[in-house]
Amino acid sequence: MMLLDGNDHDAAGASRRVGPQRVILILANSGSISPSLIDALEREFPWIRVEQVDTIDTACAVFSYPVALILVDRALMRKAEAEASELLRMHPHALTAVIEPYDRVLVTSISDVIRSPLIRSVLPMDLRLDVWLSIVRLLLCGAEYLPPALIHEAKLRDQKAQAYSDNGTAKTANVNMASLTTRESQILGMVSHGLQNKLIAAECGLSEHTVKIHLHHIIRKLGVHNRTEAAARFRNLHDGSRAMNEN
The missing domain is CATH 3.40.50.2300 (Response regulator)
Structure with a gap:
């Protein structure tokens, strides 16, 4: 039986920890989310695998790991809300945020969020990358986020x-x-x-x-x-x- 020294144990533990354990599911039209942004997510959160789909049916599928966060393109928000019960049934532990192109010019309103059976947060896409990743981290921890412009x-x-x-x-x-x-x-x-x-x-x-x-x-x-x-x-x-x- 082969014994590992302390450093070997740490390396093996780190390897186990950084393997994908959860999924960020992006529901958006093909090409609307840049591959570099997906790479940034997976580098920042090694325990996350990003899955991008462009239909509600595909979003309601079973993935290799539990879905922790669903990011919905604003253009598909109404369709996603119409299938909210099925999305929540398939991904019961996922928090859902709507993707907005700009931080200061928002289509989604507070009323939209309050009335929505699915959406709980609003994620602008034109923020600095480090700020954007920090907001995603909050969402992955179960917190909710609304842009200051929306609150104002x-x-x-x-x-x-x-x-x-x-x-x-x-x-x-x-x-x-x-x-x-x-x-x-x-x-x-x-x-x-x-x-x-x-x-x-x-x-x-x-x-x-x-x-x-x-x-x-x-x-x-x-x-x-x-x-x-x-x-x-x-x-x-x-x-x-x-x-x-x-x-």
Whole structure:
């Protein structure tokens, strides 16, 4: 029986470790991924074998090793999503990313990723090679990646939606406030300054009962729950108008 010294053991162990153990499956039209990029992947990750296919049927085949990562060309994304259940059944441990040509001009949106039954990450192809390989390493570890430009776009869309919502709320509040009669606006102004019904009645020459009726109408027209909310609505609108006039 032949015995190996320590160095021989290390060399044999390294040989075993670097052999292919997982597959990166690239689903893309023929010629869209350069051979040099595939070589770079296999050099960076010796335990990976890269398989490139151009049809969904071929992607759903059994490969020599388990598929760890599926990279889908943007042009084939919809077809892949239509067969998501079969792809996930055949490759249950694979994370899937869509390939985008450019980092700053993205076709895929956050909504596409959220709604997708398959895609969890977006991988731009025009990054520096070392950065690109680092992102692939993250994906192979089970992490998800979205380009900063995509996140920035989502934030801008949320801000616009919030501004639109706030503007709509303000317009509704203004419309509701405009529906008040002159007397109701007068009484609401007094309420906003902390006056109680008895003092409002004396100031306006009304009975307390009449003031209560006016307050009931004010609360209903403004769509609020009580006099406190009505007074807050009045102050907010008037403070906002004052700020606009000052600017």
